Amino acid sequence: MAQAVNLDALIDMREEKGFKLERDVDYGAGPIDIVWNVNVHPALPNIKCGFVVLKAEEGGNQDTEDNQLSLRKIEEAAFRGIRSGLDKVYLVAENDDMAKSVSGKIEWLASHGSLIRLDTISLGLAPEQTEQAVVTPSQKRMPQGEKIRKQRMREREAKLEKKYNRPKGERRRREHPLKKGIMESRVDRHSRPRNQKPKGT
Amino acid sequence: MPDMRLGFICLTEFSNSSINEGIARAMLNLIDKLVFVVPSEAMTGKVKDAIESMPDKSILQLRKYVTVVTPSTLVSKSGIKGVHDRKSTQTEEVV
Structure with a gap:
């Protein structure tokens, strides 16, 4: 059974860092669960980091049962963020394994060459994750x-x-x-x- | 020059997720221009609006990449004379 993704860790972290937060927003390309508006410098525009929760397929839990999310779902969520004008789109999965799988799939998509380097914009993340989410090269x-x-x-x-x-x-x-x-x-x-x-x- | 690859994706019903998915698929498959084929003129407007209503700060300029048409737009124009052809025919007749 798919468990609900708890985004409290991301909300608490935002409070610690002092970013502006938006919840459940839709800029016209689909729902975004959380948006952090990161102010790096008063002279520079805010950096928008969006978090999109990847949910199990409607009417079943096929994706979550074997800790794998489909490419279709990953691509769709990443482009939802891009079309919404976000600078970074983090795809939130239920657990660390699923987050790693998502990051790996993004790397794989980018490695095939495309008009857009998806790996520079998007990344898989687990809500409680503390270690580096970037996939380390095998070397x-x-x-x-x-x-x-x-x-x-x-x-x-x-x-x-x-x-x-x-x-x-x-x-x-x-x-x-x-x-x-x-x-x-x-x-x-x-x-x-x-x-x-x-x-x- | 390298070949230009036109991609055609049929959308049967309007939804933001299917538009996102189509654009993602096209970009990741190195398609140079994407054409969404939709069933009606009404849906053409909806999809165009969705693509053109992107925030100004978005890293993509999708209106340069995506075209929306209905199947009737794609009907071959063979046998239909253009203005230029018609004019030249008329001139020949006069002569």
């Missing part, structure tokens, strides 16, 4: 030991490759000149038409 995520093991494996493979799959040109250079001559004369003889073949060789 940074992988432990150092694993990196060294893979490096060694690659070196060993390269060594074997060099030993047994030496390129043809290199092998030829090392051949004895006499053997090379014999081989060339054989190739020459076999490549001629039958009536032009030298006799007695």
Whole structure:
């Protein structure tokens, strides 16, 4: 059963930081659950951060049961925020796993190339999340030991490759000149038409 | 020059979520221009209004990207003479 997303943490945080808050607003592109108006400098316009809660499919909980939200829903929510004039659109999921899945899907969508870099605008977030929501690239995520093991494996493979799959040109250079001559004369003889073949060789 | 890709999406009924979804799908699939095909003229107006009523500060200028038409707008114009053709025919007749 899908649980209701509690946005109190986001509301409390806003009070701490002193941002202006709007709840359940609709600028004409669909409902936005929370909007923070972040004032960074008196001379600069406010930065609008919107939070859109991703809910389970109407009439079922298909999306929430396996901690996966459909791409369609993620795209729609992100563009709802963009069309509403928000600078950042955070998609709020029920829990950390779902939030990570949402962020991963946004990264995946951006990695395929598009007219808009969705990953610079949108991100998955869980209401109680305290750790960084940005998906860490595998190069940074992988432990150092694993990196060294893979490096060694690659070196060993390269060594074997060099030993047994030496390129043809290199092998030829090392051949004895006499053997090379014999081989060339054989190739020459076999490549001629039958009536032009030298006799007695 | 690279090819221009026109995308056509049919909307059967008006809703902001279906417009959002259509735009998202088009942009993420590298469509250069999106055409929404809607069943009636009344809906054309609604969808156009929804697209043009975006806040000024939005990072997208969607009216440059989206066109809304009805299926009758897309009917081929072959066999129908334009003003230019008609004029030239008349001139030939006079001569």
